[in-house]
Amino acid sequence: MLKEQFRQVIAVKGADGRLLLQGWLRWASRSKLAPFVKLARSIRRHLPAIHNMLDSGLSNARIEANNVHLRVLTRQAYGYRSAQALITMANLRRGGLCPPLPGRS
Numbered sequence: 001m002l003k004e005q006f007r008q009v010i011a012v013k014g015a016d017g018r019l020l021l022q023g024w025l026r027w028a029s030r031s032k033l034a035p036f037v038k039l040a041r042s043i044r045r046h047l048p049a050i051h052n053m054l055d056s057g058l059s060n061a062r063i064e065a066n067n068v069h070l071r072v073l074t075r076q077a078y079g080y081r082s083a084q085a086l087i088t089m090a091n092l093r094r095g096g097l098c099p100p101l102p103g104r105s
Helices: 002-011 014-030 034-045 047-056 061-076 083-093
Strands: none
Touching (some): 034 047
16 A cells, blocks of 8 residues: 555645655554655655655656666677767667668658
């Protein structure tokens, strides 16, 4: 129940999300489940940032996804002789660069 309620807290934004988070923190802190008690403590340490996320609806998910894609490209470019190959691959795959190809209009 705690896990599913926390999902709901993250899904609801704004003042309602803050109220749900406050109730969830009380519930998790009183539970005898050590991982949830630890999570509640951690959330309280970062509460201003979490309130900002609930108010704005923004997260760092896109940045993290981009980092994962760049790590994959780094592994793929491991055998190349220069860093320029990695930079070129990153520009082609993640940068939106679309050079004209010969024989195509």
